[in-house]
Amino acid sequence: MASQSAEKLEHDKLAIEDIDVSDPTIFQKNRQGPIFARLRAEDPVHYCRESRYGPYWSVTRYQDIIAVDSNHQVFSSANATSLDETRAKGRGPNATPVGGFLGMDPPEHDTQRKIVSPALAPANLARFEHLIRERTRNALAGLPIGEEFDWAQTVSVELTMMMLATLLGVPFDERKQLKRWSDVIAGVPGDGVVESWEQRDSELKEMTRAFLTLRETRRMEEPSSDLLSMLAHSPVAQNMSDLEFASNVSILVVGGNDTTRNSMSAGILAFHDHPDQWAKLKANPALVDSAVPEIIRWHTPIMSQGRRATQDHELGGKVIRKGDKVMMWYVSGNRDESAIPDAGQFIIDRARPRQHLSFGFGIHRCLGNRLAEMQLRIFLEEILANDWARIEVTEPVGYALSSSVRGINRLRVRIHA
Amino acid sequence: MPKLVFIEANGAEHVVEAQADLSAMEVAVRFNINGIDGDCGGQAACATCHVFVDRPWMERVGKPSEHEVQMLELAEGAADNSRLACQVIVTPELDGLVLHMPAAQF
Numbered sequence: 001m002a003s004q005s006a007e008k009l010e011h012d013k014l015a016i017e018d019i020d021v022s023d024p025t026i027f028q029k030n031r032q033g034p035i036f037a038r039l040r041a042e043d044p045v046h047y048c049r050e051s052r053y054g055p056y057w058s059v060t061r062y063q064d065i066i067a068v069d070s071n072h073q074v075f076s077s078a079n080a081t082s083l084d085e086t087r088a089k090g091r092g093p094n095a096t097p098v099g100g101f102l103g104m105d106p107p108e109h110d111t112q113r114k115i116v117s118p119a120l121a122p123a124n125l126a127r128f129e130h131l132i133r134e135r136t137r138n139a140l141a142g143l144p145i146g147e148e149f150d151w152a153q154t155v156s157v158e159l160t161m162m163m164l165a166t167l168l169g170v171p172f173d174e175r176k177q178l179k180r181w182s183d184v185i186a187g188v189p190g191d192g193v194v195e196s197w198e199q200r201d202s203e204l205k206e207m208t209r210a211f212l213t214l215r216e217t218r219r220m221e222e223p224s225s226d227l228l229s230m231l232a233h234s235p236v237a238q239n240m241s242d243l244e245f246a247s248n249v250s251i252l253v254v255g256g257n258d259t260t261r262n263s264m265s266a267g268i269l270a271f272h273d274h275p276d277q278w279a280k281l282k283a284n285p286a287l288v289d290s291a292v293p294e295i296i297r298w299h300t301p302i303m304s305q306g307r308r309a310t311q312d313h314e315l316g317g318k319v320i321r322k323g324d325k326v327m328m329w330y331v332s333g334n335r336d337e338s339a340i341p342d343a344g345q346f347i348i349d350r351a352r353p354r355q356h357l358s359f360g361f362g363i364h365r366c367l368g369n370r371l372a373e374m375q376l377r378i379f380l381e382e383i384l385a386n387d388w389a390r391i392e393v394t395e396p397v398g399y400a401l402s403s404s405v406r407g408i409n410r411l412r413v414r415i416h417a
Numbered sequence: 418m419p420k421l422v423f424i425e426a427n428g429a430e431h432v433v434e435a436q437a438d439l440s441a442m443e444v445a446v447r448f449n450i451n452g453i454d455g456d457c458g459g460q461a462a463c464a465t466c467h468v469f470v471d472r473p474w475m476e477r478v479g480k481p482s483e484h485e486v487q488m489l490e491l492a493e494g495a496a497d498n499s500r501l502a503c504q505v506i507v508t509p510e511l512d513g514l515v516l517h518m519p520a521a522q523f
Binding site for chain 1: 465487488491
């Protein structure tokens with residue numbers, strides 16, 4: 001606790017212009033809350049002159065974030081969605097790009113997004129509900145009672161991988177490999193997963209080869225409703241280069257993995273930290289419907305997204321110049337009291353729980369939002385069906401070293417029957 | 418007060434008295450009509466209030482803006498009579514307007 005208050009003081013003492021929220025250790029230590037509260041109050045559209053990634057703007061208030069997110073004419077996504085642009089482009093002339101249509105503007109964005117969007121539409125998802133429930137139930141049934149174990153690896157990773165393998169159409173036995181690829185796509189050197197840009201690229205190339213082989217197989221089969229089949233049979237996707245194909249696969253892998261996995265763990269943590277809300281949910285399981293979006297808001301699994309200004313533009317009294325990098329901090333906007341009443345509280349029966357920024361807004365809004373909500377709803381429903389007294393978190397949580405993905409890599413728990 | 422008629426994909430009808438100057442999305446949310454979500458709060462930024470305007474009403478309701486068209490492009494099953502309910506403002510002229518809802522919002 002001593003180091004926590006010392007660090008808090010340190011950030012309070014900084015001149016406002018010296019605040020640099022691109023430092024991933026802030027998020028690893030879960031210290032972002034007071035820093036963003038200060039930015040929202042004192043300098044909501046904030047310019048950082050110097051950082052390891054160069055200069056950038058931070059947009060920290062709810063309404064300003066929606067304004068940027070839904071204005072793709074002024075705020076381009078092309079090679080601009082990450083603070084560290086090397087992550088999207090890779091390093092070197094033949095590097096494998098990641099991010100697919102997430103890092104594109106219209107019209108290419110719309111064309112490529114529409115290839116895969118039918119797989120994630122509610123009508124298609126409904127057909128997976130039974131399977132997800134059965135697998136969730138099985139995974140929970142095998143958990144030890146009264147003994148400590150790691151929920152993040154045992155439950156969250158396992159459930160998310162099973163679903164992703166199913167939806168993508170990847171053979172079920174290869175789901176562990178999917179997790180590795182997801183970590184590598186999201187990774188940067190020094191984060192404990194990736195050692196160097198070269199090693200990362202060689203793994204991405206291995207992923208590309210594996211998916212190209214799967215695509216060949218799918219082309220010879222009848223079209224089905226999984227994502228690989230859609231990519232294999234789409235006339236538009238025929239014209240994609242191997243690298244473009246790999247890039248689009250990467251966004252589906254990482255989009256359906258980290259996000260839901262971490263939200264599942266975050267839900268367990270939130271109910272441990274707020275026993276009154278757990279009691280409320282147990283007493284009234286119908287609250288699952290509003291608890292799900294509240295968990296997604298509370299955790300904010302993707303904390304930020306970047307854009308680049310295509311022209312000079314005024315926002316919150318500041319002039320953003322053409323070519324400037326702009327970061328939207330969803331993790332901050334989701335705590336903005338001026339937009340969300342009692343934003344600093346975890347409340348599972350909020351009046352408008354789905355008004356949050358975690359899925360983004362505008363044309364890049366999360367394609368898998370309804371899938372994520374469905375997975376989390378089934379997850380909570382099946383936990384409640386076990387009628388456990390509570391799930392205790394027994395050790396401090398380890399967060400990922402990232403200013404983008406809010407990863408919970410370890411969540412030691414004990415289930416009380 | 419103008420009346421609005423929301424018809425769910427399964428045929429269920431909701432007839433409501435709408436306050437003028439609200440958007441059709443706000444009206445639906447106030448009356449708890451399931452299936453109009455309005456996640457972004459009415460800024461044409463999420464496409465979770467997608468509706469199909471009953472054909473005879475299309476001219477009176479008007480055409481979507483360019484921005485709205487771009488969001489509708491990404492909505493499931495969008496057609497030439499698609500609108501985002503948050504961009505349809507209730508006026509006395511729209512008394513009796515019929516809006517059909519998709520099976521689910523994306």
